[in-house]
Amino acid sequence: MLTLxxxxxxxxxxxxxxxxxxxxxxxxxRFDGGTPALLSIGPYLGQVxxxxxxxALLSTALSLVLGIGLALALARRRFPGRDIVLAIxxxxxxxxxxxxxxxxxxxxxxxxxxxxxxxxxxWSEGFSIFGYPGIxxxxxxxxxxxVARITLDGLNQVPAEHWRLASxxxxxPFQIFRHLDWPVLRAELPGxxxxxxxxxxxxxxxxxxxxxxxxxxxxxxxxxEALKIDLDFGRVAWLALIQLAICLSMTGLLxxxxxxxxxxxxxxxxxxRPDAKNGNLKLFDTFVLAVSALFIAPLAFSVLTGLxxxxxxxxxxxxxxxxxxxxxxxAAAILACALAFALASAARRQRLVLRSPRIATFYDLLxxxxxxxxxxxxxxxxxxxxxxxxxxxxxxxxxxxxxNGLAAVPxxxxxxxxxxLTTEERYxxxxxxxxxxxxxxxxxxxxxVLKRPLAAGFVLAMALSFGxxxxxxxxxxxxxxxxxxxxxxxxxxxxxxxxxxxxLIIVLFAVLLAHASGRLSHAGD
Amino acid sequence: xxxxxxxxLTWPDxxxxxxxxxxxxxxxxxxxxxxxxxxxxxxxxxxxxxxESGTLTFNGQDLLxxxxxxxxxxxxxxxxxxxxxxxxxxxxxxxxxxxxxxTRDEQSLVAEALDSVGLxxxxxxxPGEMSGGxxxxxxxxxALISGxxxxxxxxxxxxxxxxxxRDMILLVDEMRRKRSVTILMTIHTPEDAADVADQMAFVxxxxxVASGRPMDILGSALAPRIAAAVxxx
Numbered sequence: 001m002l003t004l005x006x007x008x009x010x011x012x013x014x015x016x017x018x019x020x021x022x023x024x025x026x027x028x029x030r031f032d033g034g035t036p037a038l039l040s041i042g043p044y045l046g047q048v049x050x051x052x053x054x055x056a057l058l059s060t061a062l063s064l065v066l067g068i069g070l071a072l073a074l075a076r077r078r079f080p081g082r083d084i085v086l087a088i089x090x091x092x093x094x095x096x097x098x099x100x101x102x103x104x105x106x107x108x109x110x111x112x113x114x115x116x117x118x119x120x121x122x123w124s125e126g127f128s129i130f131g132y133p134g135i136x137x138x139x140x141x142x143x144x145x146x147v148a149r150i151t152l153d154g155l156n157q158v159p160a161e162h163w164r165l166a167s168x169x170x171x172x173p174f175q176i177f178r179h180l181d182w183p184v185l186r187a188e189l190p191g192x193x194x195x196x197x198x199x200x201x202x203x204x205x206x207x208x209x210x211x212x213x214x215x216x217x218x219x220x221x222x223x224x225e226a227l228k229i230d231l232d233f234g235r236v237a238w239l240a241l242i243q244l245a246i247c248l249s250m251t252g253l254l255x256x257x258x259x260x261x262x263x264x265x266x267x268x269x270x271x272x273r274p275d276a277k278n279g280n281l282k283l284f285d286t287f288v289l290a291v292s293a294l295f296i297a298p299l300a301f302s303v304l305t306g307l308x309x310x311x312x313x314x315x316x317x318x319x320x321x322x323x324x325x326x327x328x329x330x331a332a333a334i335l336a337c338a339l340a341f342a343l344a345s346a347a348r349r350q351r352l353v354l355r356s357p358r359i360a361t362f363y364d365l366l367x368x369x370x371x372x373x374x375x376x377x378x379x380x381x382x383x384x385x386x387x388x389x390x391x392x393x394x395x396x397x398x399x400x401x402x403x404n405g406l407a408a409v410p411x412x413x414x415x416x417x418x419x420x421l422t423t424e425e426r427y428x429x430x431x432x433x434x435x436x437x438x439x440x441x442x443x444x445x446x447x448x449v450l451k452r453p454l455a456a457g458f459v460l461a462m463a464l465s466f467g468x469x470x471x472x473x474x475x476x477x478x479x480x481x482x483x484x485x486x487x488x489x490x491x492x493x494x495x496x497x498x499x500x501x502x503x504l505i506i507v508l509f510a511v512l513l514a515h516a517s518g519r520l521s522h523a524g525d
Numbered sequence: 526x527x528x529x530x531x532x533x534l535t536w537p538d539x540x541x542x543x544x545x546x547x548x549x550x551x552x553x554x555x556x557x558x559x560x561x562x563x564x565x566x567x568x569x570x571x572x573x574x575x576x577e578s579g580t581l582t583f584n585g586q587d588l589l590x591x592x593x594x595x596x597x598x599x600x601x602x603x604x605x606x607x608x609x610x611x612x613x614x615x616x617x618x619x620x621x622x623x624x625x626x627x628t629r630d631e632q633s634l635v636a637e638a639l640d641s642v643g644l645x646x647x648x649x650x651x652p653g654e655m656s657g658g659x660x661x662x663x664x665x666x667x668a669l670i671s672g673x674x675x676x677x678x679x680x681x682x683x684x685x686x687x688x689x690x691r692d693m694i695l696l697v698d699e700m701r702r703k704r705s706v707t708i709l710m711t712i713h714t715p716e717d718a719a720d721v722a723d724q725m726a727f728v729x730x731x732x733x734v735a736s737g738r739p740m741d742i743l744g745s746a747l748a749p750r751i752a753a754a755v756x757x758x
Contacts, residue, residue, distance in 0.1 A: 159605035164573050169623045170594025179619075183610045
């Protein structure tokens with residue numbers, strides 16, 4: 001007998017996501033009835049691709065150099081304020097890109113701190129940060145500390161026994177590097193490098209604001225310009241397909257290459273490093289710490305100048321933008337968590353109940369694959385779809401939370417999926433023998449374990465969406481203004497004082513949320 | 526002779542004060558409850574922990590001013606003894622030369638050492654490709670090849686199953702008879718080593734509560750405390 005069973009919610013979600021993306025692309029490609037010739041945009045495309053890749057490679061290399069040097073120096077040195085340095089490094093990881101753009105303007109811009117300082121010294125040559133300098137500074141500022149944090153965490157995983165062996169054998173600093181530090185770096189770096197390359201390759205806000213010309217565009221910016229300036233949907237479709245292909249293969253490669261070795265149990269991370277006493281290393285580490293401080297500190301603290309004009313900048317426009325951002329962020333976070341939960345429980349069911357790990361892997365990969373879809377192309381495609389069925393004037397209000405929510409799914413998924421899996425492994429059989437299914441299984445077995453990671457994922461998704469300057473660049477205007485958009489406007493008008501205050505509000509809120517997320521995910525471990 | 530006299534170490538929540546004597550060439554089994562200070566005792570002898578007062582000598586040589594690398598002691602931990610990116614032979618070779626640049630003769634010494642712990646032909650294996658017992662054998666081979674007369678084994682076989690554990694202890698016994706090294710070994714179950722050890726020391730609350738022939742210790746008034754320590758963890 002044939003019985004019709006309702007598919008698992010996760011299956012529906014996966015199908016929904018796939019059809020949204022496919023529908024968007026089909027709508028793009030069929031617009032104007034024309035299939036645009038790839039050849040006609042060939043030279044332009046080549047230029048954009050070359051720039052995207054070159055700046056991403058340079059950004060990655062510089063971020064790695066800064067990050068690794070900093071991680072090793074911090075691992076070897078103990079000094080007052082080290083904890084504060086670590087906290088600042090953690091903060092730049094959640095710093096919205098548009099705020100990084102502001103920081104670069106404030107420090108290196110034409111009327112920035114550096115220019116002031118040089119003028120004070122009597123050197124008034126103008127220099128431009130547009131193009132490579134600005135983009136690289138912003139990318140390294142955001143990613144270098146990220147490399148340092150991840151690497152430092154990795155270095156702390158070296159078992160205390162190995163450090164004791166190193167001092168028992170009398171390892172030289174070089175032997176310590178070779179046998180203790182290098183294996184960690186070799187295991188961690190390919191994954192981190194790939195991830196940073198991907199982020200810089202897709203970079204939007206930074207390249208848009210600091211690129212300084214159409215010849216210096218990433219694919220993402222090129223898609224945006226094709227939409228906003230030329231309304232050339234055919235070109236959007238081609239650029240988006242290429243972006244999708246490159247990012248998907250990078251994501252696949254990362255997934256395949258970046259299998260972290262199982263983390264050994266750390267005994268304590270304040271082990272004594274015998275190489276801390278070496279004079280040359282002391283000198284080297286001091287140099288690295290000084291250079292990093294000179295680079296990171298001004299950028300990080302430039303936002304604090306926003307305190308000065310904070311009161312002057314608060315008006316109804318700002319409050320409205322704040323509320324709009326908050327609403328969009330909340331809606332996006334709800335969406336991200338709901339989708340992540342549905343996908344993760346479908347993955348868990350496939351892996352543990354139905355015993356088909358391949359389908360489970362599909363669910364695991366889908367959130368990451370979502371990151372490869374260019375948001376502007378998806379937005380444009382969905383906009384065209386909405387246009388067919390109804391009034392597109394409020395499309396932004398639907399599309400902003402939707403796109404931001406989709407972008408946050410991978411992060412929420414990472415919080416939710418492991419906990420769902422371990423709960424089933426531990427209590428699945430008991431639940432089955434008690435006859436717990438569906439809603440009762442969710443409330444009795446899953447919810448108590450899941451509520452904290454879910455809350456952590458929710459708050460992180462909010463933080464990401466709150467500071468995002470992405471497709472709001474398309475929809476922003478008199479009708480719809482978010483805080484990051486307001487910041488972008490003020491930057492464009494060179495009103496740095498106001499920009500700094502808005503930047504500070506965004507950063508405070510994003511950091512507060514990210515901090516709450518960290519607390520939520522670590523509490524109760 | 527290893528002589529430890531009133532070696533005092535203090536932490537905010539723990540104080541240790543050790544006095545113990547071990548004859549050269551003897552195997553001393555150190556037993557006691559977990560958290561009682563067995564490992565700290567070994568770490569102090571190896572030089573990872575420095576006592577604030579007291580004396581520590583081996584065959585008349587003062588060990589306290591020496592860096593861990595300069596002490597006549599080799600140590601084997603319960604876990605994480607081997608570097609995962611190096612082969613078994615390279616891990617053993619570290620005990621001879623941390624630079625890993627070996628002469629022909631030294632290379633054959635390494636091969637012999639592996640052979641002597643029953644791992645002939647395992648030279649190229651990585652730690653990840655070996656069982657827990659095999660990894661501990663490699664660590665043992667390294668401790669022996671280092672030529673240091675004092676060997677410290679910190680619960681070296683506790684993660685192995687009882688039969689294998691017994692084999693390993695017999696191997697240790699055989700080694701020390703061949704090379705006449707002095708061995709301190711912390712163990713979890715006293716029965717494992719009661720017949721091979723020359724001496725047994727009961728350590729609790731940071732002190733060597735009693736030390737003597739295994740039979741005397743196990744048959745003493747301490748027996749209930751020892752039994753409690755074993756069943757406790």
